[in-house]
Amino acid sequence: MLQKPAVLIVEDDTFSVILLKEYLSTFDIEIQTAGNGKEAVSFCENNKPDIVITDILMPFMDGIILMKEIKKKNPRIKFIAETAYSTTEKLEEITNAGFEAIIIKPYNKEDFQKIFKDVLKTINPGDFT
Helix, strand or coil: CCCCCEEEEECCCHHHHHHHHHHHCCCCCEEEEECCHHHHHHHHHHCCCCEEEEECCCCCCCHHHHHHHHHHHCCCCEEEEEECCCCHHHHHHHHHHCCCEEEECCCCHHHHHHHHHHHHCCCCCCCCC
8 A cells, every 4th residue: 555645834924824734725634833933943854854844934944944954864755935035036946946836925726736747747655664
């Protein structure tokens, strides 16, 4: 039996977590959450999500630093950046950091699900077991 893909949502805004969970509800995946980058790094020391969806602007550690910290130990994890930044410079910084995809807030369900599905196709669930 194949293992379900594991997804970690890293977001400090409760409404955004609820929205993401709703948007992800149509996928056959396991979902965990972390309220900030420090919690996410700690979570990933003991767990190996396939995909991390992270806000960029968060307390303690931004999403770019978070991604780099986690990828040091788990380079196979795919990252989706969720951000309200829309300047060309910031979007280039996020892209150049190595995220597989970026979704700009506010976004709709269809746009998010398309991006998520594209990243989901690139993983091999259970790579970390």
